[in-house]
Structures are given as C-alpha cells and as structure tokens.
Amino acid sequence: MSSETGYTLEVEHLHHAYGERQALEDVSLRVDPGEVVGLLGPNGSGKSTLIKILSGVLPGYRGQVRLGGRDLRGLPRREVARSLAVVPQEPVFSFPFSALEIVLMGRYPYLGSFAFESAHDVEVARQALARCDSLELADRPVQDLSSGERQRVVFARALAQEPRALLLDEPASFLDIRHQVEICDLMRSLADLQKLSVLVVLHDLNLAAEYCDRIYLMRRGRIETSGPTEEVFTYQNLTRVFETELYVDTNDLTGKMLVVPLSGRTRAKLERASPLPAPPTAGEERE
Amino acid sequence: MTRSPLSARRLLAWLLALTATLAACLLLGTALGAGRISLLHLLGWGDSPDAVQAVILWKVRLPRVLLAAVLGGSLTAAGVAFQAILRNPLADPYVLGVSGGASIGGVLALLLGLGRADSLLGGVGVQACAFLGALVALFVVEWIATVEGRLTVYTLLLTGAVFNAFSGALIFFIQSLASMEQLHAIVFYLMGSIPSLGYRTVGGIAFASLAAVVLLFLMARDYNVLSLGEQGAAQLGVDVERIKRRTFILGSLLTGLAVASAGLIGFVGLVVPHLLRLVLGSDHRLLLPAGFLGGAAFLVLADLGARSLLAPNEVPVGVVTALVGGPFFLYLMRRNRKRHSVL
Numbered sequence: 001m002s003s004e005t006g007y008t009l010e011v012e013h014l015h016h017a018y019g020e021r022q023a024l025e026d027v028s029l030r031v032d033p034g035e036v037v038g039l040l041g042p043n044g045s046g047k048s049t050l051i052k053i054l055s056g057v058l059p060g061y062r063g064q065v066r067l068g069g070r071d072l073r074g075l076p077r078r079e080v081a082r083s084l085a086v087v088p089q090e091p092v093f094s095f096p097f098s099a100l101e102i103v104l105m106g107r108y109p110y111l112g113s114f115a116f117e118s119a120h121d122v123e124v125a126r127q128a129l130a131r132c133d134s135l136e137l138a139d140r141p142v143q144d145l146s147s148g149e150r151q152r153v154v155f156a157r158a159l160a161q162e163p164r165a166l167l168l169d170e171p172a173s174f175l176d177i178r179h180q181v182e183i184c185d186l187m188r189s190l191a192d193l194q195k196l197s198v199l200v201v202l203h204d205l206n207l208a209a210e211y212c213d214r215i216y217l218m219r220r221g222r223i224e225t226s227g228p229t230e231e232v233f234t235y236q237n238l239t240r241v242f243e244t245e246l247y248v249d250t251n252d253l254t255g256k257m258l259v260v261p262l263s264g265r266t267r268a269k270l271e272r273a274s275p276l277p278a279p280p281t282a283g284e285e286r287e
Numbered sequence: 288m289t290r291s292p293l294s295a296r297r298l299l300a301w302l303l304a305l306t307a308t309l310a311a312c313l314l315l316g317t318a319l320g321a322g323r324i325s326l327l328h329l330l331g332w333g334d335s336p337d338a339v340q341a342v343i344l345w346k347v348r349l350p351r352v353l354l355a356a357v358l359g360g361s362l363t364a365a366g367v368a369f370q371a372i373l374r375n376p377l378a379d380p381y382v383l384g385v386s387g388g389a390s391i392g393g394v395l396a397l398l399l400g401l402g403r404a405d406s407l408l409g410g411v412g413v414q415a416c417a418f419l420g421a422l423v424a425l426f427v428v429e430w431i432a433t434v435e436g437r438l439t440v441y442t443l444l445l446t447g448a449v450f451n452a453f454s455g456a457l458i459f460f461i462q463s464l465a466s467m468e469q470l471h472a473i474v475f476y477l478m479g480s481i482p483s484l485g486y487r488t489v490g491g492i493a494f495a496s497l498a499a500v501v502l503l504f505l506m507a508r509d510y511n512v513l514s515l516g517e518q519g520a521a522q523l524g525v526d527v528e529r530i531k532r533r534t535f536i537l538g539s540l541l542t543g544l545a546v547a548s549a550g551l552i553g554f555v556g557l558v559v560p561h562l563l564r565l566v567l568g569s570d571h572r573l574l575l576p577a578g579f580l581g582g583a584a585f586l587v588l589a590d591l592g593a594r595s596l597l598a599p600n601e602v603p604v605g606v607v608t609a610l611v612g613g614p615f616f617l618y619l620m621r622r623n624r625k626r627h628s629v630l
Contacts, residue, residue, distance in 0.1 A: 052518070055521075055522045056521070056522070057518055057521040057522055076524075077521070077524040077525070077526060078524035079524075080524065081522060081523050081524035082524075085522075086519075086522045088516075088518070088519060088522075091515070091516075091519070092374075092514075092515055092516030092519060093514060093515070094374035094375070094376075094513075094514040094515075094516070095374075095376065095514045095564070095569040096564075096568075096569055097511070097514065097568075097569045097570075098292075098568075100291075100292055101292050101511075101568075101569070101570065102515075104292055105511060105512050105515065105523060106523070108508065108512050108523045108524060108525070109523060109524040111508070116293065116294060116295050116298075116572075117292060122292065139291075161523070
C-alpha cells in the first residue's frame with residue numbers, strides 16, 4: 001500500500017437536480033487526510049447522489065468538488081480512479097470472475113490499455129485480500145460467495161486501487177456484526193495509519209458514533225447539521241432528521257452515544273406512562 | 288474451477304491450441320464432402336487430383352470453408368462483445384436488431400431478382416443489399432436507443448427486440464408477394480447457408496471482420512471491468528459510453544456482414560462463448576480471440592455437416608447449428624444448474 005498521505009476532499013455549494021426534482025441543495029463538506037467522516041441521513045436524502053458526484057460518475061452538477069486541491073471536472077477518469085476508490089452499496093458481478101480477478105480490476109487505472117497485470121499488481125491484490133481477511137476466497141468464483149464475502153472482496157478491490165481517499169456507501173450493511181467491526185476497523189486504520197480521507201455513508205448510528213470523527217447529517221438534499229460526532233449526535237438532531245422516536249444514552253464503556261430504535265409498541269407503552277415530546281419537525285404528521 | 292489470473296503466457300498457449308484446432312477443422316472441411324478428396328492430395332502428396340476434383344476443391348470448397356471460418360469467428364466475437372456490454376451471458380449477436388435489417392435487405396433483393404449472377408450487382412446482389420439493410424438497422428436502432436446522448440442497455444435491448452419483431456412481420460409480407468420459386472430461395476436464405484463466393488469477396492469479408500475483431504479485442508480489459516456494472520466501471524476509470532457505442536457499432540457490423548453473407552445462422556454466437564467461458568474463465572482478453580477461433584472451427588464443422596448429412600442434397604447450416612447448439616446449450620445449462628455462477 002502507498003505510504004503517501006491522503007487527498008483532501010472538498011465540496012462547495014453543490015447543487016444537483018434529476019429533471020425537476022432537486023436532489024442536492026447547497027451542499028458543502030470537507031474531509032481531511034486521516035479523518036473518518038460520516039454521512040448520515042434517511043433514505044432519499046441525497047447521500048448516494050453525493051457519492052456519485054464525488055466519484056466523478058454523475059456530471060451536470062453545479063458547484064465545486066476538489067480532490068487534493070484539484071477541480072474534479074478537469075481530472076481524467078483514470079486519474080480520479082487512482083486517487084479515489086468507492087465501495088458501493090450493492091456490488092454488481094455479471095460474470096463468474098474469481099475473487100482475485102475482481103480485486104485485480106482495482107489495478108485498471110494503473111495499467112496501459114493493453115497491459116497484463118504484473119507480478120507487482122498481483123501482489124498488491126493479494127495483500128488487499130489479506131487485509132480484508134479474505135485471502136482464502138482468492139480463487140472462488142465471486143458469484144458463489146455470500147454477500148458478506150462479496151463485500152469484503154469489493155473492499156479489497158478498493159484497497160488495490162491504492163487510493164488517497166475512500167468513499168464508502170454503506171459498506172457494512174450486508175455483514176454480520178463481526179465482519180462489520182472488522183471492515184470498520186480497517187476503514188479506521190486506513191485513516192489513522194495511511195492518512196486516507198474517508199467519507200462513509202452509514203445507516204447504523206452506533207457504528208457511526210464509534211468510528212466517525214465528524215458527522216454530516218443530511219435531510220432532503222441539504223446538510224442539516226454537521227460537526228464533531230458527539231456534538232451532532234443529540235436526541236434532538238437525530239429524531240428530527242430521521243423522523244422517528246429513539247432512545248439515546250451514553251455508552252458506559254466508551255463514553256460515546258448509544259442509539260436504540262423504539263418500536264411502535266414501545267412508543268405506545270411509553271406514551272401511556274408519560275406522554276413523549278413529539279419529534280420536533282415531524283410533529284404535525286404524527287398522532 | 289479455480290484458475291490463476293490470466294497471463295500473457297496462458298493467453299498465447301490457448302490461442303496456439305485453438306489455432307491448431309481451427310487448422311485441423313479447415314483441413315477436414317476442405318478434404319471431406321461430396322466427391323471425397325484424400326487428405327494426401329490436399330497436401331500435394333501422392334497423385335495429383337484430376338481436373339474436376341481440383342476445380343471442386345479450389346474454386347468451390349476451399350473459399351466456402353474459409354468463409355465459414357470467418358463468419359463463425361465474427362458471430363462468436365460479436366456475441367462475446369454484446370454479452371459484455373449488455374452484461375448478460377444470454378445475449379447473442381442477433382439480439383440488437385441488425386439481423387432483422389440484414390434479412391429484410393437480403394429477402395428484398397431476392398424478390399427483386401438481384402440475386403442472379405447476371406443482375407446489376409453481379410453475383411453478390413443479395414449480400415450487398417443485406418449488408419445495406421444491416422447498416423440501416425444499425426443507424427435506426429442507435430438513433431432510437433440513444434437517450435440524452437447515452438446508450439442505455441435497457442432501451443438498446445428493447446429497441447433491438449422490437450426492431451427484430453417488426454422485421455419478421457415485414458419479411459412475411461415480402462414472402463406473400465413472392466413467387467413459388469422466389470419463396471424457396473427466400474426460405475433457404477433465411478435458414479442460413481454458406482455460399483461459395485469468389486476469393487476476392489471472401490478476402491474482403493475476412494479483412495473487414497478481422498479488423499473489427501481486433502478493435503473489439505482492444506476493449507477486452509474494459510469489458511472485464513464493465514462486469515462490475517456501468518457505475519462501478521466508471522468509478523475505475525472506464526469510459527463506459529464510448530465502450531458501449533463502439534462495441535455496438537463494431538459488433539453490429541460483424542453481425543451484419545455474417546447475416547448478409549450467409550443468412551441467419553443461429554446459436555454460434557451463444558453456444559461457443561458459453562462453452563469457452565466454462566473452460567477458459569471470464570477474462571475477455573482470452574475469451575474474445577478464443578471465441579473467434581473457436582467459433583470459426585465450430586462453423587466449419589457445422590458446414591461440413593450441412594454438406595454431408597443428406598449428400599448430395601444440402602441441409603441449411605443454420606439448421607445444423609440450431610440442431611446441435613440448442614440441445615448442447617440446454618445440456619450445459621442443466622449440468623451447471625447448481626452453479627448459478629454460470630448463468
């Protein structure tokens with residue numbers, strides 16, 4: 001893996017619309033080398049659109065995106081792919097390539113248009129698999145793997161790109177808890193040791209509380225709140241953005257936020273005991 | 288099946304093996320058939336063949352065998368490339384509409400009597416009109432399937448399917464206008480059979496096909512990455528739109544050339560890539576050239592079958608490929624049913 005430092009990711013006044021529908025409105029954010037920054041928000045709040053724009057596959061936006069100080073618009077695709085890797089939400093595999101072949105695809109932006117992967121490329125790919133605890137999957141057809149194994153292979157492919165910044169779109173959603181922790185530990189160590197800039201979309205608020213230095217909370221295409229995790233993760237912010245009742249406490253072991261969803265049954269029971277304060281903005285829609 | 292990633296050595300070894308196989312098939316295809324000529328004669332040993340045999344061999348059979356090889360290779364390469372951009376191993380070269388356009392052109396030429404050797408276009412009137420039909424289809428499908436400057440897989444498939452269905456109806460309409468004799472020619476043309484064209488024509492077709500296959504081959508690594516989905520490929524630096532458009536055009540030209548020359552020969556572009564993918568893996572840098580060689584060998588053998596099965600009468604080669612390819616494809620699918628990795 002490269003020992004060079006990461007690239008700062010800067011977004012300024014980003015707007016994007018799909019036809020009439022405004023998907024992003026005046027979004028600004030920044031991720032510095034060595035940071036793990038969480039991007040959180042309900043479904044449809046614009047997180048995936050933002051990831052697409054940052055990775056250079058969705059043109060037609062207004063505003064500025066800079067990668068290591070350079071405007072994304074002026075960068076050739078392969079240059080972008082050498083600097084920034086994406087771990088997608090739902091990996092696609094159309095043909096039965098082996099896991100190692102999939103990871104080797106991470107070397108695509110480094111190879112000439114008709115070169116074969118060198119021994120060095122294979123070594124980088126094998127190391128990436130090893131770091132994701134998946135070396136034993138190397139020769140298996142990727143379509144035979146479980147979704148958790150596939151996710152680790154895709155993570156390894158991102159590492160094989162030797163990127164300076166990493167975009168993770170719900171990297172842990174299909175994983176069991178042990179592999180969730182392992183993937184998130186890996187993400188943390190890439191930021192801590194290699195000073196990569198990491199932007200991660202997470203749905204699990206507790207994972208976000210545990211791993212992220214800073215948080216951007218998104219809602220309806222806008223950044224609602226941002227700041228250090230402990231400042232953003234308040235009962236008020238979370239219930240307002242996610243429009244649901246939550247139990248928020250402090251984790252005794254780490255001192256970090258602990259968030260537990262409450263079922264309708266529990267909410268009703270609590271309401272009978274002592275009426276809950278209605279979530280601030282969604283109040284008018286609730287009984 | 289486990290295999291290490293593709294190396295230049297493994298690529299070369301497989302291509303050499305397949306070239307040898309193709310050479311053997313070419314020899315067999317030239318040697319066998321009605322009026323058997325011994326292999327020794329063919330290689331110039333022993334007694335030289337008599338004059339009639341020599342004419343059959345060099346003027347009729349050899350150009351036909353060579354054309355079969357070129358067309359089999361073209362169809363298979365086009366199949367592999369279409370499967371790659373559509374990200375579907377079940378796509379075949381005919382799925383995007385070009386075959387429909389080419390058939391209309393060919394059938395129209397037969398109706399208008401352009402197929403006769405003394406007609407305006409010489410002996411290749413049907414082929415020329417069919418290729419023109421293929422080009423028209425290519426432009427129409429591309430124009431309709433391009434939405435906001437992008438060629439989406441979904442609209443491409445849909446446009447191709449509708450275009451083919453429409454062509455089918457139009458061909459039935461043309462058939463209803465044809466005389467009994469013309470009808471026979473039309474049906475035989477549509478079922479696919481390899482003609483004996485002159486060396487210059489075969490050479491021209493071979494040159495054009497090889498050029499297109501080489502250009503497809505240059506995109507082989509992009510095809511590999513494209514299997515990660517269009518977005519995943521773009522995030523790795525692939526110029527997805529350019530690859531799709533170039534592949535659609537080159538694959539359609541190859542398919543158009545094949546259908547124009549020999550009518551609709553089915554299953555070659557589907558079964559051969561499928562079989563090779565099972566043996567060789569999914570890397571398109573190997574699959575594409577191997578497909579060209581393997582498809583060439585397959586069609587040479589199928590044409591040999593078409594000439595020999597009911598000799599001295601001929602079975603359309605499209606019937607042979609379908610009769611062999613269909614059950615074989617189902618067998619492969621059934622055998623690998625549990626390994627959903629294949630389909």
